Amino acid sequence: RSKTPPPLSAKDPSSFAYPTMKDRIPVILSKIVDHLTRQKGVIVQEYGGEAAREELKALIGAISELRHSVMTNKPAKPLRDSRRDALLWNAELARQINLKQEEEETCSRDESEQSLRWFDDAWLWMECYLYRRVQEASLMCSLLKGFDVFAQQKQDAFKSAYKSMSQLTMYLQEVISKFKGQVPESEVRECFKEFLQVSLWGNKCDLSISAGQVMTHDHNPMAQLSLLKHRLMVDDTNAAYGILSKAAEVKERKARVDIVLDNAGFELVTDLCFAEFLITSGLASQIVFHAKSMPWFVSDVTLEDWDWTLNNMKRMNHIAISELCQRWQAYLQAKTWIVEAHDFWIMPNTYNEMHNVSPDLFNRLSESDFIIFKGDLNYRKLVSDRQWDPTTSFERALRGFHPAPLCSLRTLKCDCVVGLEPGQSQAAENEDVNWMIGGDWAVISACQRRDS
Ligand code: F6P
Ligand code: MG
Numbered sequence: 464r465s466k467t468p469p470p471l472s473a474k475d476p477s478s479f480a481y482p483t484m485k486d487r488i489p490v491i492l493s494k495i496v497d498h499l500t501r502q503k504g505v506i507v508q509e510y511g512g513e514a515a516r517e518e519l520k521a522l523i524g525a526i527s528e529l530r531h532s533v534m535t536n537k538p539a540k541p542l543r544d545s546r547r548d549a550l551l552w553n554a555e556l557a558r559q560i561n562l563k564q565e566e567e568e569t570c571s572r573d574e575s576e577q578s579l580r581w582f583d584d585a586w587l588w589m590e591c592y593l594y595r596r597v598q599e600a601s602l603m604c605s606l607l608k609g610f611d612v613f614a615q616q617k618q619d620a621f622k623s624a625y626k627s628m629s630q631l632t633m634y635l636q637e638v639i640s641k642f643k644g645q646v647p648e649s650e651v652r653e654c655f656k657e658f659l660q661v662s663l664w665g666n667k668c669d670l671s672i673s674a675g676q677v678m679t680h681d682h683n684p685m686a687q688l689s690l691l692k693h694r695l696m697v698d699d700t701n702a703a704y705g706i707l708s709k710a711a712e713v714k715e716r717k718a719r720v721d722i723v724l725d726n727a728g729f730e731l732v733t734d735l736c737f738a739e740f741l742i743t744s745g746l747a748s749q750i751v752f753h754a755k756s757m758p759w760f761v762s763d764v765t766l767e768d769w770d771w772t773l774n775n776m777k778r779m780n781h782i783a784i785s786e787l788c789q790r791w792q793a794y795l796q797a798k799t800w801i802v803e804a805h806d807f808w809i810m811p812n813t814y815n816e817m818h819n820v821s822p823d824l825f826n827r828l829s830e831s832d833f834i835i836f837k838g839d840l841n842y843r844k845l846v847s848d849r850q851w852d853p854t855t856s857f858e859r860a861l862r863g864f865h866p867a868p869l870c871s872l873r874t875l876k877c878d879c880v881v882g883l884e885p886g887q888s889q890a891a892e893n894e895d896v897n898w899m900i901g902g903d904w905a906v907i908s909a910c911q912r913r914d915s
Contacts, residue, residue, distance in 0.1 A: 467862070468850040470585040471879055479878045479900045480586035484533060488593060491761060492530040495597070495612045499523050502615070511606045518604040525600035526612070529593070538578030539592055544602035546757075548806045552595060555811065559588065587848035590760075591811035598757045611758045617768055620728035621775065628732050630683045631661065632783040635736045642743045651744050655707075656700050658740040659907070660688050663695075663872040665733030666725060666838045667902045684733065691905070696891065697857075697882045699870065699909035703833070706868045706911055707746045710832035718832040720747040721867075723808070724754050725838030727768040732776075734837065735791060742799060749799055751831065756804040760840055766804050813847040815862035828866035835870050842873040842906075846881055853883040857908040870909040874902040882908050 473480040499506065499519060507516045531537075541556060542549040560577055563584070581589050601610040638654055661684045710718040720741055722734055734752075741747040754764045764772075776788040794800040807821035818825040828834055836845060846860035857871075860881040878899045880888070891898040898904045 467847070468852075470587065471848050471850060471877070472584060472586050473582045473589070474584075478586070481582075483586065483590070484581050488533055488590075489530050492526055492533070492597075494616075495526050496523055496530075498615060499526070499612065506607075506610075510610075515606045518607045522600050522604060522607060522610070522612075525603065526597065529596050529600065533581045533593070536580050536582045538580055539589070540578070542595065542599050544599045546598075546602050548756075548809065549599075551806075551810065552592075556592075559584070585848065587813070587843055588811040591809075594759050595757075595809065609757075611765065611767065613758050613761050614767075614771075617727040617762055618771065620762065621732075621772060624729035624732065627682055627684050627729055628784065629781060631685070631732065631736055632781070632787055634685055635739060635787065636783045638740065639743050646744075651708075651746075652704055654740060654744065655704050655746065657685060657688065658737040659700060659703065659872070660691075660695075661685065662730075662733040662737040662837070663905055663907060664688070664691055664874065665730035666872065666874045666905075694904045695907065696875075696880075696887060696904055697906040697908050699907050702909040702911065703870045703907065706870075706909065707741075707833050710868075711746050714832065716745045717748045718746065719749045719751065719830065721751045721753065721828060721831040721834040723834065723836045723841055724752055724764045725841060726762040727764045727772060728762060730837070731764050731768070731772055735787075738800065739787065739791070742794070747832075749801070750794075751827075752800065752802040753808060754802055754804045755808055756806050757809050759809055763840075766802065769802055812844075813862075814844050815847060815864045817864065817866075825866050831867045833868050833870065834866065835872060837872055839873055839876040839902075842871050843877060843879060845871055846879060848877075848879055851879065851881045853880050853888045854885055855881045857882040858910050858912075861910060865910065865912070868909070868911050870907065872905075872907055874905045875899050876902050880906065882906060 471478050471480050473484040475481065500523060503516070503519060506519055507513070510518075539556060541553040556579070559579055563579065564577065579585075579589065579592075581593075597612060598609075601607055601612065604610065635658075641650075664684070664687060707718065707720070720738075722738060724731065724734060738747075738750045738752070741750060752769075754766050754769055756765070758765060773788055773791060776784050777792070779785055779788075791800065795802070805821065805824045805827075807817060807824045810820065812820050817828075836842065845864065846857070847862060849860070851860055875898065880899065888898075891904060895901070895903065
């Protein structure tokens with residue numbers, strides 16, 4: 464077996480890591496500063512008046528300093544806040560520094576040299592650290608403690624998706640009515656494919672790739688599927704359906720599906736609709752959703768975003784949307800749906816490290832019959848964000864991570880992909896030079912059993 468390739472890093476100017484550090488991240492941070500500066504009056508009023516003004520000033524200062532630190536490639540510093548994960552992060556930073564020194568066989572005496580740097584070290588690690596530092600800035604406040612600097616962007620993105628949401632939920636209502644009667648197996652399979660793929664393409668719209676630019680969604684998400692078909696480079700839909708229908712059969716319609724969520728806004732709505740279909744069709748009897756325990760990669764779903772989304776959907780003047788939402792709130796009460804947020808999801812570790820770092824989460828996932836990982840960041844963590852040859856198998860790239868049968872639904876937003884046929888990457892490159900980074904190409908990669 465060949466050696467595991469090195470991680471992606473901004474030290475390679477031809478990697479997408481480089482423009483991410485150089486351009487995209489500074490823009491994301493500037494947008495936070497702009498937003499906080501423009502909304503100063505509203506925030507100060509909402510969070511306790513004049514005392515909050517001083518805190519907001521400090522928060523803006525910390526974000527500006529962070530931006531400067533990235534742009535000038537400063538060393539990573541230990542976290543200073545007292546949130547429960549800060550110690551873990553600091554231990555992980557120390558471990559990485561040690562590993563780096565062992566590799567380089569150097570032992571510099573200059574303390575500032577002994578750290579990781581934005582442009583020199585693993586992109587995935589540094590990018591996760593960046594979002595943790597953004598949260599540190601708000602955790603250091605007392606009135607503004609835990610303030611979500613991305614909340615407004617997420618809420619605007621949700622509102623801009625009204626038309627697509629309307630079409631999708633009305634279609635789902637039709638499907639629910641149809642499934643009240645007997646439905647042939649071929650139709651269950653067809654609907655599964657539709658909702659799975661709508662949830663996949665929902666991942667096109669995260670706010671970190673567009674540096675916070677909200678896109679309007681007024682297309683019909685079902686009609687889009689056939690147009691996007693040839694951009695689906697790996698399509699394990701049938702394997703995913705096979706795993707689930709088998710589990711449903713063996714467990715007499717008592718299968719559990721876990722969905723590791725990615726973005727709030729339209730993507731979350733597509734995930735909720737997919738989850739509804741799984742319950743309606745009997746392919747699953749319980750869904751466990753995994754959200755983030757803090758604001759993450761601009762648009763990832765936190766528990767607060769989850770509540771905000773459901774509360775807003777319920778209040779919408781749209782019969783399909785509000786009825787579905789009532790149904791979902793009943794699922795939550797009955798624990799047919801569960802939503803939880805483990806801190807492992809906001810650590811920089813790749814998923815092959817989960818059983819060591821967070822055995823409780825690994826065991827929890829092992830109880831599932833099928834785990835669905837949404838989006839680009841989850842994919843990067845599944846395959847360790849390495850410079851894999853694209854024809855490497857998905858099983859191999861998981862490096863032993865297999866709590867249960869699993870599947871990744873991911874639009875490509877970084878230069879790391881596996882499971883392709885020889886020649887496939889070249890063909891995509893000929894058609895679209897940005898195929899790896901634009902979110903316009905996708906994979907549905909399933910893994911039924913562990914790579915031995
Ligand atoms: O790769 C580009 C990027 O912006 C990364 O920062 C991150 O991994 C990802 O895209 C975010 O996308 P998603 O929301 O699909 O995880
Ligand atoms: Mg995301």
